[in-house]
Amino acid sequence: MDWTMWVEWIVKGFVLCLILLTGFAYLTWYERRALARIQVRVGPNRAGYQGLLQPIADAVKLIFKEELTPGHVYKVVFILAPVLTVVPSLVLAAVVPLGTSFNLFGREITLYVADVNVGILYLTSIASIAVYGIVLAGWSSNNKYAMLGGIRSSAQMISYELTLGLSFVTAIILGNSMNMIDIVNEQRGLWFVVIQPVGALIFWIATLAEVNRAPFDMPEAEQELTAGYHAEYSGMKFALFFMAEYQKMIVISMILATLFFGGYLGPFVDQVPLLGPVYLFAKVIILLFGMIWVRATWPRIRYDRLMSFGWKILLPLSLAIAFITATGILLADVLNNQLFFWSIPVVSIIALLVAVAFIYRDLRRKSHGRI
Amino acid sequence: MVPLSWYLTLAAALFSIGLFGVLVRRNAVAILLGVELMLNAVNINLVAFWRYSDALTSMGGQVFAIIVFAVAAAEVSVGLALVISAYRRRNTVIADELDMLKW
């Protein structure tokens, strides 16, 4: 424990925060441009080359906006809530490995901030703290729309957290560890998305609900709740909520890439360790495009259907997936037959098709008015 | 190194504070808050005994701490459901005012 270690930790944490903050700024630009493309518009292209300075202009505008604190709010909690939303989204990234390690001035520098042996549980615990920001923002605003938005949002996040946890279990079983670095190393031969495509899909859907993205953006449904839990927020405090949402999008794409898409792995990553972050970054950009694409094309789900989708379809499906994965690995291990191992993706896809059939039947019944 | 007695004293103090909350609060939700404090005190004791007696040979203390987590979750979900149900019928959650045996 010499002082250089502390310096290394502080520098790494600082760099990670900076990556996330600039990532947030450029993610807004990326999303607006991609959305515009899909909707046959141009998008922001005035400030700088291709509109690349647009995020900076937005930031300046938000900072100089007047900060209103409505008179009827609970001051302390009102100010605490945006902070409680942003901080978890920043510290989540600490356990995600960005690469292996490289030598700098004869000193081995690892490309991750923390090596926690219960890394995945750490992720779920931090994600569960993030609920507080939203529920407290809704409560302290002292406004019924904000309160409804807060309650909706926290109910949604808690419900989808179960599914999220179970898809984490799938990755834990496949990787045989709760440490994210070990999980990435297990994927050297084969990405887990090949073995468990349904698990990755469920994880992705659950994270969309966790970060309140379309089509699950009920908490801020403008048409029915004015703006949900952040109706009373303005200026920089509003920007913090915005920031938290986009940072969580980035971090959750990083986690998905790490758990199912091989993380920093790619060709020549062992020879040139600095390629690791580049590969991870490329994977994150592709996954983020998926999120933006969904937002551009899917309508918002009605709230009761959102809840029944979470509890009646996703939760049983994710339980089945965890069970199938565990059974497949156990059978392949005991009977020493790789065929059972390869039955995991096949049986999981059959389970997914059964779930889709249930949704189809349910929707058809509803449209014929026989409930 | 911290001796076992410190953890046990912390747990005893936490338990007493929780007991105080259960005995004196009027709001049913606040009473449940006190029960949570008492359960946490028990868990500190369980983990402390695991750490100080047989950390290497058995995991009994941690296993029972996890079972206490499960019991606490069950207790809170049923307890708060009862409170909400009572609030719906009687429009109050003050424990003293819920004094009719049947309504």
Added chain:
Amino acid sequence: MTGAQIIFIVVALYTLGSALMVVTTRNLIHAALWLVSTLFGVAVTYALMNANFIAVVQVVVYIGAIAILFIFAVMLTRKDMRDSGPQMNKNWWLGALVAVLVFAGLAFMLSGWSGFSKVAADLPSGFDSVSLLGEALVSPQAYVLPFEVASVLLLAALVGAVYVAFNRK
């Protein structure tokens, strides 16, 4: 006084202070938030005892689920934002007396026990309590039966809570 002892004292005072605020604050939402703070202190206490898994599970289960349920219940069971009327019953001094007596009794009983000021043995480096715990939970020689009973209890509680809180038209 070593570093570990100072950390323990700070954490313990923080936990107990938050716990006192839980039982004395008038505003129930604030009481629930102080409960979150207490639970966090308890999680740090577990981490001090090298029980990493329990510490993280404490955050997931207690802070992430149970305390949120409390905040929900407080929000759903009030007519306005203020807490009117006395929050404690008129025998509060009796309750305080009982609590102090319980603490004194516990302290007296424990101080007579021979293992009271035991010091923990150092854990070997690389000691992985998580995998040991996982094996203990599902091994038939150890605790598989209580584990399964706990899962049945959770299922029963889930069904019971839905049934009790369901609004019959």
